[in-house]
Amino acid sequence: MRKVIMLGIATLLGAADLSSVIESPDATAILLKDALPAPKMYTMPEGCITDNSAAIARGKYIFHNLNGKETKEPAPEGLVKILPNGKEKQYGNCVACHNIEGAKGYGNIGPDLTNYKPLYMDNGVRNAQFVYQKIADPRVDNAQTHMTVNLANGLFTEREVCDLASYVASKK
Numbered sequence: 001m002r003k004v005i006m007l008g009i010a011t012l013l014g015a016a017d018l019s020s021v022i023e024s025p026d027a028t029a030i031l032l033k034d035a036l037p038a039p040k041m042y043t044m045p046e047g048c049i050t051d052n053s054a055a056i057a058r059g060k061y062i063f064h065n066l067n068g069k070e071t072k073e074p075a076p077e078g079l080v081k082i083l084p085n086g087k088e089k090q091y092g093n094c095v096a097c098h099n100i101e102g103a104k105g106y107g108n109i110g111p112d113l114t115n116y117k118p119l120y121m122d123n124g125v126r127n128a129q130f131v132y133q134k135i136a137d138p139r140v141d142n143a144q145t146h147m148t149v150n151l152a153n154g155l156f157t158e159r160e161v162c163d164l165a166s167y168v169a170s171k172k
């Protein structure tokens with residue numbers, strides 16, 4: 001009896017032409033809008049990485065943003081939370097993938113950036129230009145990277161990339 005009912009339903013469904021009621025929107029425009037530009041090599045601007053405490057504070061804020069309590073703090077001087085168009089500026093989320101000093105709830109898709117200065121900067125394993133380029137567009141030295149692109153797609157400004165690089169490379 002059950003089998004007969006199932007067969008009946010299958011026949012009904014098979015017979016109905018549902019093509020007119022199934023939505024199939026064309027997503028090409030959205031995909032094109034979100035497509036990344038080609039990998040871009042950058043030269044770090046003059047005075048980019050600095051030990052200026054305001055720049056480091058901005059970099060720190062951006063790095064830890066969207067991370068628990070840290071996000072609720074007011075944005076440090078020189079950073080906006082609300083864009084001129086009224087929308088909230090989306091900062092960073094570096095902690096989604098990287099551990100660093102004081103990180104809460106960090107992810108481990110990217111390398112641990114704790115002690116970055118003594119481990120990588122002071123001995124020349126990494127330099128300022130490398131850190132700047134990695135944050136601006138990580139695809140240049142690693143085509144298969146899982147890191148987000150930040151400058152080439154306009155997610156951040158040049159100054160914000162410098163603030164982030166200053167924070168990562170700073171003594172903590």
Ligand code: HEC
Nearest residue numbers: 092093094097109110111134135138142145146147148164
């Ligand atoms: C989706 C995960 C992800 C996010 C988000 C992310 N990264 Fe990364 N990051 C990676 C991965 C994976 C690597 C290692 C592969 C590579 O070199 O591209 C990396 C590498 C790096 C390096 C180079 C480390 C070294 O010396 O080799 C730095 C510096 C860095 N990220 C900074 C940042 C900053 C700052 C942000 C926030 C703007 C950020 N990352 C956001 C995944 C991420």
